[in-house]
Amino acid sequence: MNETVQVSGIAKRYGKSTVVRDVSFTLRAGETVALVGHNGAGKTTLIKLMLGLIRPTNGTVRVLGEDPATGDFAVRQRLGYLPESVSFNMALSGRETLRFYARLKRVDATAAQELFERVGLAKEAVDRPVRTYSKGMRQRLGLAQALLGAPRILLLDEPTSGLDPALRRNFYDLIAELRGKGTTVLLSSHALTELEGRTDRLIIINNGVAIADGTLDDLRRIAQLPTRISVKLSQIDAAPKWANGGMNWRRSVDGVLDAEILPDRKIRLLHDITADAALISGLTITEPTLDDLYAHFLKAQVTK
């Protein structure tokens, strides 16, 4: 896979405060990466650095092989950006707004009009002034301008904030479609639960430092967070052999056994449990959620 964005040893200081320090990562074509961190962790600053809107104090940024802050603007033609809480001139209509941005990106205006359908902006809304738009409609217009000219890299800052659940799904379908075409998508978010299963990779930022970088499975493996297993016994007072194997099983009144188990012992235990299928009537396995992972890495950084 070819690399589209390379960030190495980057730092950004504003006066005395350091917003980003020593962050390095590489993004590849066809990859969807989530930049996760609480408010003010440095996500937006990182995105601005990748856009070349600000210059790093230390380190280098390469986007499609070039420095985005200098050089010609050819790189930006292949870049789509959706700022956090995007805003437009209120007096112009959606169509006029998109036409303006299409002209700046040298994209054919008729091709731009098709984007309205793709992001699901209703036909009757397109010619109304942006002033009358709801937050969701504005976000869709923002997404439409980011998609102008089939960009190779999409940088989306909090793209789903303010979208209702249906729109959110719609949005992730669009992202999946773009990933299929080889677009690099970087989205920043702090809504962790919705990222599950929708991103290839996670970069966790805290206080300007990248504290974790990897696929969801990688991070789970590193974190060694316990999996929660709960077994419903077919007979309430049964005492299966596996239930006294040194683990802390909690038994509730209705015959449900609960335990937290580390990943390396998970498979063997599951094997034991399911060996005698007659004993159990139900089995639930809860993997650690992204929220758990995030909390784990934050805590790990504090104790380091």
Place this chain on the structure above:
Amino acid sequence: MTNVLTIACKEIQEGTRNRWVLATTLLMAALALTLTFLGSAPTGTVGVNRLDVVIVSLSSLTIFLVPLIALLLSHDAIVGEMERGTMLLLLSYPIGRREIVFGKFLGHLAILAFATLFGYGVAAIALMATGSEIAPESWRAFASMIASSIMLGAVFAAIGYLTSSLASERTTAGGIAIGVWLFFVLIYDMALLGGLVAAQGQTIPTGVLNAFLLANPTDVYRLLNLGSGGASTLSAMGGVAEYTGLSSPVLLVALGFWALAPLGFATVIFSRREL
């Protein structure tokens, strides 16, 4: 260049949509018509060419109104877009910051030019309609008055861009713009006059007076329009103009400098600004 024009077109589009163009044109036309018919009433139908009278009164109007409109349009141009968050998105496009400033300036200048041309043009047409005889030289003076009014607008638009690129908040930029207007339009001349009175008739060297007059774009404009032709005798500016000996080309260059220098500074400051 395409980018500059794209930005300029958008600025004009916004101006027509939020009624800026309409409002300024109507305001200028209304004031111009009032001055044309009320202002020339006392002179009656004496030998003086009526358009010359109009030029004198419209020039005085321009000095107050055009800088104000230009500053109102421009003080918001950069800092306002930054505050609304639209600048961030715009800068992520393949466009240079210089192109943004020049494009916006061009757009605002077009709005000003439109308002001046049509607002003042109405006055001249109304004079013609009432059957006044207008000499060709007066027409020429009228045309140059409109052109220099637009230039004066350009000067204050450029100053507005400079305040807009310096200020960190819209309200600050607005405050500075009002201060700039008060200084150049009202305070400066009063202070200059006060200085001359304090000098108690001692002759002031021409060079010093020239420097003082060139240091204020509204005075440059005043000399340019009231210092020669039929208007000079009407406005009593002829005496000053003769004394200073500043010719029209010099004055034009001065106005051009007053427009380009602040715009250049605005571009440099905006280019260095971090978002």
